[in-house]
Amino acid sequence: MTDATAQSPEPRKQSSLISSDARTAKRNAAEKRFRAYGLTAILMGLAFLVVLFVSIVRSGMPAFTRTVVDVEFVLTQEQFDASEKELFKTKAYSNLFIAELQDQLTASGLSIDFDAKAIERLLGKVGGTLREHYKANAADLGKPVQFELAASSRVDGYFKGRVSRDTLQDSRFLMLSDLDLVDALEEVGIIKQAFNWTFVTGADSGVDNPGGAGIGASVVGSFFMMIVVLVLSLPIGVAASIYLEEFAPQNRLTDLIEVNISNLAAVPSIVFGILGLAVFIQFMHLPQSAPLVGGLVLTLMTLPTIIISTRASLKSVPPSIRDAALGVGASKMQAVFHHVLPLAMPGILTGTIIGLAQALGETAPLLLIGMVGFVARGYPEGIVAGFTEANSAMPAQIYTWAARADVSFYEKAWGGIIVLLAFLLTMNIIAIILRRRFERRW
C-alpha cells in the first residue's frame, strides 16, 4: 500500500482554503474588474442622461424669461395733444418717456446721462408703442400706467450671459456705454426679468426678431396632428390587432401582414416622409404643410407600434375568459368585443399614448411634407382650418430655430425642447398611471 503512494506522481501542491493562491486572486480580480465594467457602463448611460437633461434645462430656461423695462408713466391730455401736433409724433413721445425715465433715476439717487439713441438701442422704438397705447386707450390719459416694454435682444443677451462687457463691440445695436445705463436701471429695479408669455403662447417671428418668437402656434399645429393620429390609428390599430390575434387563420395573407408590420416598425421615419410626399402631396394633392397630412403620415408610422402593443395586451387576457363567454352562447365576435376587448383596454390605451408620444416628437417626416419652410405666424382660424391650413409642429419649429443663423434662436430651440419634453413627460406619466391603476395580473 505504501508502494502505491510512493509510485504516485508528485503530490498536489497543498493549498489552503483560507489563504488564496496567486491564480485564485487573479481570477477574483478579473471577476471584480468585469463587474466594474458593467457598473461603469450603466453609470455612463445614466451620466449621459443626466448631462443631456442638465444641458437642456440650463440652456432652455432662459427662453422662458425675458428682460423688460418696467416704467410707470403718466401722460397728460395736454402732452398728448401737443405731441399729436408735432411733425415727428413718435419722437415727441420718446422724448417725454426719456424725461420721465431721467426723473425716476434722479429721484432714486442715480444720475446717469443718456440720449434718445441709447433708449432706442435698449428698447427699440418706444414712442410708437406709447402712442399706440394712448390712441387706443384714451381713458388712460392723465393716469399713471405701468408699461412693461421688452428690451432688445442684445440687452436680453447681456442679462443671460450671451453678451458680456469684454466681448461687446460698439455697434449701432448696442454700445458699451449703454451697459452702464442698463446696470443703473437694474439697480433701481426698472429693468428686470419677467416671465416670457410671448414664448409660450406666441407664434414664430421673422429671422430678425428672436425676441418675439413663440412656440404656441406650433403647439396648436402639433395638437391637431395628434388628433388626426389618435382618431385614425386607435380604431385601425385595434381592429387590425383583433383580427390578427383572434380571427386570423394560419395562411399566406396572415403571414404577409405579420411580416409587413414587423418590418414597418423598423423602417426609418424619413421613408414615411417620402411616402407622404409622394402619395398625399404629389398624387392626392392634399395641402402642403397641413396638420392633416402630417397626421396621416404619422398615423402610418405609429400604426405598427400600436398594433404590436395592442396584440400584447389582447394576448395577456386569459383564454378562460373567451371560453366562458363562448360557453354561455356568445359568438366569437361577441366574446371578443364584449369581454376580451374591455379587459385589454388599459393596455391598449397605454400603448396608444406611448405611440402618440413617439409621433409627437418625430421630426424627419415633417421636414419632407413642408412643415419647415413655413413660418407659423398665427393661429388657425377655426377647427377645419386647423386641420387643413399650413401650420408648423413643435419639433419642426425647433428644427427651424436650430437652423437659423442668429444665435439667440438657439435659446428658443432649447426652450422649445423643454415644452416638447414636458408634453412627452405628461403623456408618459398618464400611460404609467393608467397601467398601474387598471392593469390586472391574471
Add this chain to the structure above:
Amino acid sequence: MPLLWLTLIVLAIAGAGYVLGRSRALASAGGDSRHLHSLPSYYGANVALKSVVPAIGVMILWLLLQPLYVGSQVSGTIPDSAVAEGSSRSLVMAEVRRTADGLKNAVALGEMTTEFATDPDADLAEVTQSLKDAGQIVTADVTQDILRGAQKYRAMNATGYFVMSGLVILIALAGVFFGLRETQKEFRARNVVEAGLKAILIGAASIAILTTVGIVLSLVFNTLEFFRLYPFMDFFFGTKWAPSFSGRGGASDLGILPLLWGTFYISIVALTVAVPIGLFAAIYLSEYASPRLRAVAKPLLEVLAGIPTIVYGLFALLTVGPLLVKFFGDDGLGWMQSGTAVMTAGLVMGVMLIPFVSSLSDDIINAVPQAMRDGSYGLGATQSETIRQVVLPAALPGIVGAILLAASRAIGETMIVVLGAGAAARLSMNPFDAMTTVTAKIVSQLTGDADFASPEALVAFALGMTLFVLTLGLNVLALYIVRKYREQYE
C-alpha cells in the same frame, strides 16, 4: 367644408337606418324579441352598415380618382404652345391648380365676384391684380391658357363634388332601403353583421400591406423617373456629390458613394460607443444587478430611447460640437474645423443607441437557461467566467441580431446627422471632418420643393430607395437571427 357635412349626413342616415331596422325587426316578431333570429340591435346594425360602408367607400374612391380625371382632362385642353421651353406640362398644371385655388379663395374672401372668376374673357391683368390683392400667391402673370385651364378645373371640380354628394347620399339611402327590405324575423342578422365586421377588421389589418406597397411604389416610380434623367452607373459609382440647383438638368454630380461613406462612418462611430456600453449594461443588469437597481436603471436607460431625435440633434449641434471643438479644434489638437463632424453625430447617435442594444441584449441574456449557468458554477467557474464562456456564446446570435437592429437604426437616423454631421459630402478618413449622409441629403434635396421634374429633386427618391433596401435587408437579417435563436431555447 362640405366633406364634413356629407359625412355627417351619411352618418345621420345610417343612424336613422339603425332605429328603423331595429323597430321593423321587432314589429315583424310582434314586439317579442324572443321570436327573432338575432338580437334586435343586430338588425339595426345590419341596416346601418349597409348604408355607411358603400357610401363612404364610394366617397373615398371618388375623392381619389376625381383629381386624376380632372387633371388629365384639363391638361388635355392646354395647347403645346402654352408649355414654355424648358418647362414641362406638369409645371403648367401646377400653375393651373394654383390659379384655381387662388380664384376659389379670392371668391371665398369676397375680393372677387363669382361672375368675374368664371368669366373666360376676363382681362388677364385685372385677374392677376385682384388675385394678388386677395393675398393669393400668383407666381407669374396669368396667361389666357392658364386662366381657361384654371376655370375649367374649377368648374369640373365643382360639378364633380356636386355629383359625388348626390351619389353618396343616394347610395346611403339605397343601403337603408335594401337593409330594411330584408329585415324580418327569420333574417340571420347577426351572421351578416359579424361577417361584415370581420371584413372591416381584415381591411384594417391590410393597411400594413398597403403602406408597404405605397412606400415601394412611390419609391420605385420616382427612382425610375430619376434614372431616365440621370445615368444609373454615375449614381451608384460616382464619387462626387455636387447638385446644382441653378441650371436645371445641368452639370450636377450625383454620386452616392460619398453619402454612403458618411452614413457608414457615422454608424460605425455610433456603434463603437453604443455596443460596449449597451452590452456591458445588459450583462450587469441581467446577471449582477439587484432587483431594486434593475427596476430603477432599466427604465432610466430606456428613457434615452424615448427622447425625440430632434433633441439629440440639438444636443449634438449646440453642446457636443462646441465641446469637441474645444479639445480637437484649432485651439487644441487642430484636427477639427467646425463643430459639425462625423465624431459629433456619431457620439450622440451612440448615446441614443445604448438602450436599443442593452434592452434587446438583456432580454436575450435572460432567455439563456439557468441550467447552463448552474453547470458552469458547478465546475468551479466564477460568475464572470461563466458569463464570458457560457452565457455570451449561447446568447451571441441574439446579440448580433440586436446590434444589427441598432445598425439599421443608425443608418436610417435623420435629425442627428442633419444637425450634427454637416452638409459637405466628402470621402475622408478623418472622423473630425464634416460629412453627410443619405438621410441628410434626402432632407436637403426635398425640403420645400414641390416640383419633382428635376433630377436634383428626384435623386432623393433614389437615395430613399437605397436607404429602404439597406435597412430592410438589415432588419430582415436581424429578425431572422433573433427568431431563430429564440426557437433554440423554447
